[in-house]
Amino acid sequence: MEGLIMNYPLTTNTILEYGNSVYHHKKIITYLPNGTRHEYSFGDMYKRCKQLANALTQKFGISKGDMVGTFAWNHGAHVELYYGISGIGAVCHTINIRLSGNQIEYIINNSEDKVIFVDATLVPLLEKIAPRLETVEHYVLINAPEDFKTTLPNTIHYEELIAEQSESFDWPELNENDACAMCYTSGTTGLPKGALYSHRSTFLHAFALMAPNAANIGNTDIVLLIVPQFHVMAWGFPYLCLLAGATMVMPSSNLNPDAIIRMLQAEKITKANGVPTIWLGVYHAMKMNPPKEKLALQEYLVGGSALPKSLIEGFEKDFGIKGTHAWGMTETSPLGTVSRLQTKHGDLPESEKLVVRAKQGTAIPGVEIRIVNEDGTLAPNDGKTMGELQIKGAWVISSYFKTNNQESFTADGWFKTGDVCTIDTDGFMEIKDRTKDLIKSGGEWISSVALESALMAHPKIKEAAVIAIPDEKWVEKPLATLVLVNKEDKVSADELIEFLSRDFVKYQIPKDYYYLDEVPKTSVGKFDKKEIRRLFAEGKLI
Amino acid sequence: MEGLIMNYPLTTNTILEYGNSVYHHKKIITYLPNGTRHEYSFGDMYKRCKQLANALTQKFGISKGDMVGTFAWNHGAHVELYYGISGIGAVCHTINIRLSGNQIEYIINNSEDKVIFVDATLVPLLEKIAPRLETVEHYVLINAPEDFKTTLPNTIHYEELIAEQSESFDWPELNENDACAMCYTSGTTGLPKGALYSHRSTFLHAFALMAPNAANIGNTDIVLLIVPQFHVMAWGFPYLCLLAGATMVMPSSNLNPDAIIRMLQAEKITKANGVPTIWLGVYHAMKMNPPKEKLALQEYLVGGSALPKSLIEGFEKDFGIKGTHAWGMTETSPLGTVSRLQTKHGDLPESEKLVVRAKQGTAIPGVEIRIVNEDGTLAPNDGKTMGELQIKGAWVISSYFKTNNQESFTADGWFKTGDVCTIDTDGFMEIKDRTKDLIKSGGEWISSVALESALMAHPKIKEAAVIAIPDEKWVEKPLATLVLVNKEDKVSADELIEFLSRDFVKYQIPKDYYYLDEVPKTSVGKFDKKEIRRLFAEGKLI
Structure with a gap:
């Protein structure tokens, strides 16, 4: 017997419509590559998503299941691409601009992108490989001066493309399991592999992130999205911020420590995300040149690799800013675990609290983790035994794009992460290494x-x-x-x-x-x- | 093209397994009807859920889709019933103990409950109607003394029932759309009507509640569940607390203001829920007898009917406790809207902030609201025009149990709430009345x-x-x-x-x-x- 509940598919359109209906006045602020500041509202962005949807379907003939690539920094237009492309049922394939030319060529041909939206400053990277791209029919130039010169064929300016389109568009009815976005792994071993996310996984991942135990983001937050949109969908933050009604600040290519500190100050950022390298740089720059006023920044979420305990401690002692460890992978959308102190840790001395916080943390609801010995048997959660981390859940991939190779998955349906870790009796996971390291x-x-x-x-x-x-x-x-x-x-x-x-x-x-x-x-x-x-x-x- | 994501059904078993794996050490504390305090862990509760599952399937022959009733206050055993009954694929039908004998008789016969779990103190209410209950095969007595006398047929004590069962049980694979729980409306007009929730709707509703913009509950919270478990699943809090790792405090029948104040003090409660009547009583009792130390209570979530602005203000001014307005119905699981101040309200004078907070608030992600004129046309969101509130979303019912009558639903799939309200340009909804009032x-x-x-x-x-x-x-x-x-x-x-x-x-x-x-x-x-x-x-x- 089924429950008598409305059919309400969890799609990115649901997120966009929600953000526009409840938080249309909230802002997306971009520091463009040339340093200028651009600000507009969720409501403005919403209208442009609909113009983009019209352009994609009518001008480019993009239809459901087609791949559309983005090759861009974090900015408002890139947020529009997330919603506009996925909204019509096409797949938003965010291409990692930091891969080698060979790898980029491989993934564009492998994904069969029909259109690529590219930032003017990144055009040179694509020009080198464009002659070998087999499926790309159009290139759309973002933030390019009017007289911009390029050897890319079939180009049009993004603003010109959408300016001529209507602001009204009826989203098609989508199945929540339809593909919505794709990222390739960074391919440190072998060829990059595609992780194809569904609307449902994208929605649920963003939903999970809002919780106080996860990223803890609400409508009074101003969030700096440092994690690139070309890297695991910026950890889902462009979706999360619309659900939570949080102001988004997008740094585009302004990623050096001084630029980040200036944005933290000018925009009164309360939350941010980023890899340890970023926070290492920001910390040392702040030590060198301590800000005159205390930053509004309460907390930064850090993942991608382990943040040294010393840095968590330094940021907190010197600047009163909390670093929160998270762990995830391209294959897990990415968020799998977050490390937050619990009530029972309240009585621990600060040094031991730090030991807990330096771990990668507990699984968030929606995913499960376990560790496995070399012989495939379950390893105990005793905080000592190292084993390979395995994960399953509502936003974990079940296979890679265009491959039947299931060697990364167990027979009982878990993903083998290749990370070696311990899990303690309280479920706190600590990464010890990559298997190969x-x-x-x-x-x-x-x-x-x-x-x-x-x-x-x-x-x-x-x-x-x-x-x-x-x-x-x-x-x-x-x-x-x-x-x-x-x-x-x-x-x-x-x-x-x-x-x-x-x-x-x-x-x-x-x-x-x-x-x-x-x-x-x-x-x-x-x-x-x-x-x-x-x-x-x-x-x-x- | 579908995304390549694991099939991970959103079920109450997922919630229970998560709670046990990450928060097994967290506590459920019950103040029993006789006033004694009982405490055990999520881990203990988990084992008893499995014993219960064995008892239900093996001793009573309950199988998927069967209805199992509960007639009980808020306590640990009732939480076990939520998870144990739904976990085997049966439907946990929570019977409202405050309905009239005729209504209770009607809904038990209408739902076809096979077993009813009943608190000893509530047995007299059932004894009167038991001869007319057509489908009930067994009554299980909760918290009854050994020599308890009753005219109910086929009784067994709850502790005896589960004591003989194994703590190991493999949950069956469930479809997330399977029915999981049922509540009847209170039937102020006509016969009570059943709202049949699915596993998915229950999971998503609890997931949504965790967010800072909703109930804002995390692993450092200690939550007093005042809303009865027989009233719209205690607003989903028994699920929410396992997902969030929050300590649960259950008052059973200890619901008078002094008892609640004693629990708030003794257990250092940080969050609570309840209808206005409860908070009115608590406020006046606290005014009469102000607590010596400031309570740990940060916030109470209030819904069911409008909380007067004066009370929100009084609680905050006199005791530093924030009242947060929410709105929902049995038909909406229940949470639909929550009223929280946003960044833009930061500069308003306190009196105007209070006006915002006294509204029922904005839709939470996962549901949508609109207002409609008497002629069925959409009414504007101008904060002035009154119209009937309509809602759709992932935890809103699509029809009532055992009826084809669709008069409460629009042709385009919205539920007609019967509430008359305004919605302002920022999406804040304010209930003005019931249509009939x-x-x-x-x-x-x-x-x-x-x-x-x-x-x-x-x-x-x-x-x-x-x-x-x-x-x-x-x-x-x-x-x-x-x-x-x-x-x-x-x-x-x-x-x-x-x-x-x-x-x-x-x-x-x-x-x-x-x-x-x-x-x-x-x-x-x-x-x-x-x-x-x-x-x-x-x-x-x-």
């Missing part, structure tokens, strides 16, 4: 993440990346690459070994330290250990 | 709710209920019934007319005032205007 020395596992986090707590060290290198006696041993806060202010290996010996036993501590100007990063800002291993193998670490 | 005097509508709210702002008046009475000249005119704070301290009609003339024009102001010891209430605590009209018609108002 674990160091196995003398038969024991060493966590590169734990070493990096400890090294980054040293006052002179800004970034640390640890890899495994071959060792005759122990099979593997750790090697650390370091970036100094002040380049001239080196630290001796002996001092570092002494420093680490507080938390690690002898065999776990690296003997080899190398200094870099910058740790190589992947397209999404994570430490690129493949590149560090290459530098080491080629004798280029000195 | 509106007073039409001299061709103009008068809102009985507005008059009641204004009268209750008078310091000597505790409750006010206004009805329409026939008038030769104006067709109808308002009549007010009043309950005084202090019975001896009467107010003259002239003083009241003067008092109301600040906010109302002459023709809107009642000339006739009657004093009652108590305003008659419906089974869910609303003013029973049908009863007041009867008293008037029979000349019993003096």
